[in-house]
Amino acid sequence: MRKTGITGSEQSVQTSLDRAAAMRHLNCFTAMFANEALAAATAIDVAPGPLPLRGMTFAAKDLFDVAGRTTLAGSRINEVHPAATQSATSLLRLQSAGAVLVGLTNMDEFAYGFSTENAHYGPTRNPHDPGRIAGGSSGGSAAAVAAGIVSIALGSDTNGSIRVPASLCGVYGLKPTYGRLSRAGAFPFVADLDHIGPFARTVGDLAAAYDALQGPDPRDSACLGKREEVASGLTGQPPADLRVGVLQGWFRQGAQEDVCAALDQVAAAFPRAVHAELASAQAARSAAFCLTAMAGADLHSKPLRTRPMDFDPAVRDRLLAGLMLPAETAYQVRRARRRLMDEALQLFQHCDVLLAPATPCRAPEIGQDAITIEGREVSVRANLGLYTQPISFIGLPVIAAPVRVAGLPIGIQIIGPPWREDLIFQAAAHLERAGMTGAFSSAEQQARVPL
């Protein structure tokens, strides 16, 4: 029964739980922590001193450890694993900053997919059109934020799993520089490419979450010794005179017309925007594709041998194929990565940030197998990350930002040089202030007129 007279965090949590119940049809969550969340909120409401995330609720993708619970990572395979003895670093940091965890969110099994159509737990539905996918693999997190259930959510991004669902659900998503945020307690996929990051409906909330998550962590060997750089103050600064490169070539091929138009509309907000190229992007994307299959297959090779029929069939078949790739590919992949990084660093001598689409199209329908790219029918599951994969392959920081367009959401990537999250936050804040980007509620989405 709903309590009366509650305020602050407790009120936020109750509102969040009510909204989650009302939005159950979206299938955002795989676990809810109602009692624990209300108890935590009560404690926060009486805690002394400033807490930067006080009053905010959050959700986390179901691959983050919660102490006392087995981490499923969207699978049945992991049900036999022991319960986590300690929560993920990122969860603990958000909680220390005053945010309250209300639940864990649906995902593609083992984070291997771009659609969150999970064979075990069902599909997560897009809040803007429940007949369409939320994107993946962090689809439940993006949908929970887009539906207004939580203020922020945590996801992971190996090939685009934050940026793709952020784009399709119309919210902000941050994939920071590789090694910036601790992955300790997050179920792994591809150690060389795994990142974690937050979703939010405003740049201010995204920056606040990012600031709370920062800091070195001895539990993650990739996240050691980097100084924290506060982003929250940057979002209120005057528009930066940023040099912006709008990526052409690979990053326009295959994009639908409305996606290109949205990108051009955003680029026009920067007086110093110029065209830019990353010539090795296609090879890098293919290399990321191969590395992911090989590393994922290696990680899961034991259950693939002993319990293959307990996997989501689509994931199992991809992983088994990954076990059969030629070994020379591993070395070619490394060289492809270096080549693209060299090109990117060269480009960043002339540009502060780069812009690119986040996805080639708006959200496909649930159950839709194929999308059309350059006149060819290609798999949805494999190709929504066309433009995100080359960027995470070299670990660059990116904010996926929702463009204010009519109809279903379209997201763009704002890409920065390594360790320069400050630049992408400045660019994102500038676009939000200019009214070019921003999250819409579902009701607002339907009521809007074309720009």
Added chain:
Amino acid sequence: MPQETILNYIAAAAALRDIAIEEDCLPGIAANLSLLLYHCAIVSSEDTKSLEPAELLRP
């Protein structure tokens, strides 16, 4: 690559690596392996530019 070649390759690789593959899984694995080999070919075709001694010595 012909479908039959892919299926033979999967059968041989699975036998060598002691992986039992159910008949029902073969079409899905074959489709994914074809796609992966297509991506391997793209990576490989771009790789020739980098095979200079100085490049190969980079860790």
